[in-house]
Amino acid sequence: MTNVIRSAPPAARRSPRQRLLARLWRHRGLYLMLLPGLLWFALFRYWPLWNAQIAFKDFQPVQGVLHSPWVGLEHFQAFFSSFYFSQLMTNTLVISFAKLLIGLPPAIILALAIHESSRRGLARVTQTVTYLPHFLSWVIVFGILLAMLSPGSGLLNKGLVAAGGDPVSFLTDPGAFRAVVIFSDIWKETGWSAILFLAALIGISPSLYEAAEVDGATRWQRIRHISLPGMLDVIVLVTLLRLGHILDAGFYQIYVLYSLPVYSVADVIDTWVYRQGIQNFQFSLATAVGLFKGLIGLLMIVIANRVARRFAGQGLY
Amino acid sequence: MTHLTRTTARTLALVTISALLGAHAQKATDLSVALYAANPEAPAPTARWDTGEVIRARTGVNLKFTMLPTGADGDNKLGSLAAANDLPDLFEIRNRNLFYQLIRQGQVAPVSSLLPQMPQRTKVRYGNAMRNGLVNENGQMYGLQEPATLSRQYGIMVRQDWLEKLNLKTPTTLDEFLNVARAFTERDPDGNGRKDTFGYCGVIDFDTAGILPGLGLGNHFQWVYGAYGVPGTWNYRAGAAFAANVRNPNYRKATEYVRRLVEAKVMDPDWATVKRSDLRNRWQQGKCGLFFESVGGLIAGFKNFEANNPKGDLRFVPVPKGPSGSRSMGTFANAGTLLVVSKKAMDAEKGPAIAKFLEWANSGEGYYQLAFGKKGADYTMVGGIPTVTTTNVNGRLTNTQLRFLALNGQAAELKGRYGTLKFSDGRSVNVYNLLMDTRRNNNWIDRSGDLVVPAAPNQADIDRYVSESLVQFVLGQRPLNDGNWKSFTDGLNGLNFAGYEKNAYAALKAGGFVK
Numbered sequence: 001m002t003n004v005i006r007s008a009p010p011a012a013r014r015s016p017r018q019r020l021l022a023r024l025w026r027h028r029g030l031y032l033m034l035l036p037g038l039l040w041f042a043l044f045r046y047w048p049l050w051n052a053q054i055a056f057k058d059f060q061p062v063q064g065v066l067h068s069p070w071v072g073l074e075h076f077q078a079f080f081s082s083f084y085f086s087q088l089m090t091n092t093l094v095i096s097f098a099k100l101l102i103g104l105p106p107a108i109i110l111a112l113a114i115h116e117s118s119r120r121g122l123a124r125v126t127q128t129v130t131y132l133p134h135f136l137s138w139v140i141v142f143g144i145l146l147a148m149l150s151p152g153s154g155l156l157n158k159g160l161v162a163a164g165g166d167p168v169s170f171l172t173d174p175g176a177f178r179a180v181v182i183f184s185d186i187w188k189e190t191g192w193s194a195i196l197f198l199a200a201l202i203g204i205s206p207s208l209y210e211a212a213e214v215d216g217a218t219r220w221q222r223i224r225h226i227s228l229p230g231m232l233d234v235i236v237l238v239t240l241l242r243l244g245h246i247l248d249a250g251f252y253q254i255y256v257l258y259s260l261p262v263y264s265v266a267d268v269i270d271t272w273v274y275r276q277g278i279q280n281f282q283f284s285l286a287t288a289v290g291l292f293k294g295l296i297g298l299l300m301i302v303i304a305n306r307v308a309r310r311f312a313g314q315g316l317y
Numbered sequence: 318m319t320h321l322t323r324t325t326a327r328t329l330a331l332v333t334i335s336a337l338l339g340a341h342a343q344k345a346t347d348l349s350v351a352l353y354a355a356n357p358e359a360p361a362p363t364a365r366w367d368t369g370e371v372i373r374a375r376t377g378v379n380l381k382f383t384m385l386p387t388g389a390d391g392d393n394k395l396g397s398l399a400a401a402n403d404l405p406d407l408f409e410i411r412n413r414n415l416f417y418q419l420i421r422q423g424q425v426a427p428v429s430s431l432l433p434q435m436p437q438r439t440k441v442r443y444g445n446a447m448r449n450g451l452v453n454e455n456g457q458m459y460g461l462q463e464p465a466t467l468s469r470q471y472g473i474m475v476r477q478d479w480l481e482k483l484n485l486k487t488p489t490t491l492d493e494f495l496n497v498a499r500a501f502t503e504r505d506p507d508g509n510g511r512k513d514t515f516g517y518c519g520v521i522d523f524d525t526a527g528i529l530p531g532l533g534l535g536n537h538f539q540w541v542y543g544a545y546g547v548p549g550t551w552n553y554r555a556g557a558a559f560a561a562n563v564r565n566p567n568y569r570k571a572t573e574y575v576r577r578l579v580e581a582k583v584m585d586p587d588w589a590t591v592k593r594s595d596l597r598n599r600w601q602q603g604k605c606g607l608f609f610e611s612v613g614g615l616i617a618g619f620k621n622f623e624a625n626n627p628k629g630d631l632r633f634v635p636v637p638k639g640p641s642g643s644r645s646m647g648t649f650a651n652a653g654t655l656l657v658v659s660k661k662a663m664d665a666e667k668g669p670a671i672a673k674f675l676e677w678a679n680s681g682e683g684y685y686q687l688a689f690g691k692k693g694a695d696y697t698m699v700g701g702i703p704t705v706t707t708t709n710v711n712g713r714l715t716n717t718q719l720r721f722l723a724l725n726g727q728a729a730e731l732k733g734r735y736g737t738l739k740f741s742d743g744r745s746v747n748v749y750n751l752l753m754d755t756r757r758n759n760n761w762i763d764r765s766g767d768l769v770v771p772a773a774p775n776q777a778d779i780d781r782y783v784s785e786s787l788v789q790f791v792l793g794q795r796p797l798n799d800g801n802w803k804s805f806t807d808g809l810n811g812l813n814f815a816g817y818e819k820n821a822y823a824a825l826k827a828g829g830f831v832k
Contacts, residue, residue, distance in 0.1 A: 059400070150586070152586040264785070276778070281399070281400075281414065
């Protein structure tokens with residue numbers, strides 16, 4: 001009797017399906033961890049795309065998404081021809097780009113400062129203090145801003161009056177309101193945004209800094225030639241992701257802070273959609289605007305990614 | 318043996334009781350009911366809610382109650398439920414735009430078949446042709462329009478102690494109002510040595526509780542437009558020349574008066590930004606000499622006010638007259654809660670259960686249970702008036718979260734709801750009398766027809782355009798001159814405002830509100 005020793009067939013002789021299954025099984029732990037994330041995307045990001053068809057329909061809940069009558073681009077036309085369309089686009093883009101361009105550098109600088117600090121305790125306290133405002137709701141921030149900026153009793157205005165000046169109605173003056181929106185956003189979010197950049201800095205090998213120090217590099221030279229290049233991929237990533245949301249100027253913040261006197265400089269696409277689409281129960285219109293925003297965001301990401309790959313040598317994909 | 322027999326008997330008794338209870342539970346009809354929070358400051362009812370138990374025992378209805386948030390949040394929640402085709406069986410609706418949309422979409426059912434099943438309720442509540450006209454569409458009655466149970470409860474309050482201290486008379490005209498407001502701002506009426514008081518406190522507020530805010534600056538400034546004969550959105554008396562009040566030259570004059578108030582710096586400098594809750598904090602702190610408030614707001618805030626101003630004395634003043642003698646605190650709708658039944662509920666044959674439940678809530682035990690809570694615990698009857706006796710305020714408020722189904726607005730009810738405020742120095746105020754005074758003395762104008770005016774497709778833009786422009790004028794961001802006013806009224810054309818007016822006229826005429 002001959003003993004037959006069975007062995008696994010050589011990998012080259014396996015079918016692609018078998019190879020895929022073997023690879024999945026080998027990394028089953030990782031795929032298991034990936035599963036909740038994939039499910040989340042499937043449920044909350046891809047499934048709603050099916051319902052997005054109501055942007056092209058006169059949505060009738062009784063008839064459902066599928067059987068509501070088609071109306072073509074009617075809701076898009078209603079948005080593009082609305083009385084305030086150009087103002088809404090301008091406000092949205094100005095506030096959004098300003099938050100991106102003015103808000104990103106402080107986060108980078110804060111991350112560099114914390115990373116460069118030789119006193120670890122102070123760095124930790126600074127990091128904690130700067131990211132705590134992220135957890136405050138905009139309603140609370142509004143209360144703080146009112147206490148600071150109110151023309152009647154605000155601390156800042158009291159200071160202005162004490163210095164012989166006139167009080168400024170920061171929250172109702174169209175000339176000042178956008179600055180309030182942008183700087184309150186920076187105050188609230190800089191610490192939180194810095195966490196990503198700090199993580200990138202921590203990932204840089206300490207040997208690079210040690211070698212530079214041995215070679216006589218100053219602190220500024222180390223930042224310029226080691227830290228900033230080391231953070232570049234994260235800076236590009238964050239910028240690209242935020243460009244994808246360029247038509248989201250911050251609904252909650254503006255909804256809480258704005259009032260009639262500053263609508264001309266503060267009313268953005270999302271606040272308009274809330275009033276016209278949600279409060280007037282025009283869900284198809286609201287969906288059409290959401291779809292439009294998504295398409296613009298996608299376009300921005302594609303263009304910015306190409307630009308980033310060309311000039312910075314790296315992109316999101 | 319005896320023990321066994323007893324055990325068997327007990328078991329049999331338990332099984333029998335369970336079976337009976339089970340049979341009873343099977344008979345109960347599940348009914349989802351959504352109402353705006355009657356007492357938003359009190360907790361929502363829990364699953365084991367006394368009132369829910371009573372309702373089940375008396376009507377066989379297994380109530381699933383949802384408390385809608387007040388204001389736009391509640392409207393939005395109903396809108397979301399409608400979009401998901403998941404409306405409650407019976408619900409209150411405040412946003413007429415949503416109401417008409419639900420009718421068009423076939424999500425709500427005609428309710429006339431319920432009326433014979435609740436004869437008492439129908440007799441006292443649904444016999445008014447004008448009110449029923451507000452819920453008719455294509456010859457069908459799509460809602461149960463309740464009478465107004467509380468309206469015109471707002472007025473202008475004055476610090477009487479400040480008037481006396483500064484030797485001033487109650488203002489009766491717009492000029493006198495401005496003079497008093499100026500004195501309250503500049504002559505340190507609270508005597509603290511600081512210029513920290515405001516002549517008039519009002520905010521931009523469009524709350525529709527018992528009044529109609531109209532287009533423009535909202536409830537707190539309607540009295541100014543009333544003094545110029547143009548309160549509310551529409552001029553019902555214009556006949557064929559029907560138009561929105563905003564086109565009337567007096568509308569500009571009223572706006573100019575508000576500008577004078579702002580220019581004279583007699584108003585809280587934050588007035589255009591802050592909310593009603595901030596205003597309430599300020600008058601309770603003793604910062605406001607004149608302010609716009611409701612009777613309910615007075616009841617809710619008087620303890621705080623007294624703590625901050627032990628000698629403070631608050632009174633309602635009659636609404637001031639304008640240059641031509643016109644006066645009105647604003648406009649109101651002579652209609653209360655609107656109850657609607659979803660088509661799904663009717664299709665599921667829940668109509669009889671809804672009618673039985675509403676009939677029970679109309680009078681007797683049901684009425685008192687829903688409107689005032691548990692007899693003996695939350696209230697007792699004193700001379701025919703249900704009088705609150707409990708000190709467990711939250712408990713009572715929770716027990717009466719369904720009161721909008723029961724309230725009828727009759728005198729005994731209002732006297733029970735609005736009793737006497739007692740100050741610690743022995744003074745007292747009869748709030749019911751105050752309420753009657755605000756109704757009598759303020760020349761409120763009935764504009765119930767506004768409820769049938771269809772919203773324009775671009776209603777949010779129209780609302781914004783008018784309100785924003787007026788705020789810019791009164792704040793001085795845009796000079797209030799002939800050219801700018803013309804530019805403002807011409808700008809209405811870009812919003813197809815004429816189409817909005819035309820549709821409004823047609824709806825008001827069809828409803829018999831204008832000739």
